[in-house]
Amino acid sequence: MKEGTSKDGEIRGARLLVSGRVQGVGFRYFVMQAADGFGLAGYARNLPNGDVEVVAEGSAHALAALEETVRTGPGSARVDRVTREDVEPRGRSGFHAR
Numbered sequence: 001m002k003e004g005t006s007k008d009g010e011i012r013g014a015r016l017l018v019s020g021r022v023q024g025v026g027f028r029y030f031v032m033q034a035a036d037g038f039g040l041a042g043y044a045r046n047l048p049n050g051d052v053e054v055v056a057e058g059s060a061h062a063l064a065a066l067e068e069t070v071r072t073g074p075g076s077a078r079v080d081r082v083t084r085e086d087v088e089p090r091g092r093s094g095f096h097a098r
Helices: 027-038 060-072
Strands: 012-021 041-046 052-058 078-087 095-097
Touching: 012 060, 027 041, 027 052, 027 060, 027 095, 052 060, 060 078
Parallel strands: 041 095
Antiparallel strands: 012 052, 012 078, 041 052
C-alpha cells in the first residue's frame, strides 16, 4: 500500500487553520517534516492575520495524525485553536512550506 493512502486507496483532503503564536517560530517547517513523515502532500503557509493554513491530502489516518501533531506544535509555538474542513484532494505531490 502506498504511503499516505487508505486501505481502499482513497485520497482525502483537509484544510487546517491554526491560530496562536504560530508565525516566526518554525511552525511551517515543523508541519512540513510531520507531513512528510506521514506521507502527505500539500503545503503550509502563513496568513496575513497571523494564522497558519495547512492544506494536506492523503489517507484519513495520516490526516488525523497530522491534525493531532499540529494541535501540539513545536515547543516554540503556542497553538490556541485548530479548525478543520474537508476539501477535495487535487493530486498534489510532496509537502512544501510557502
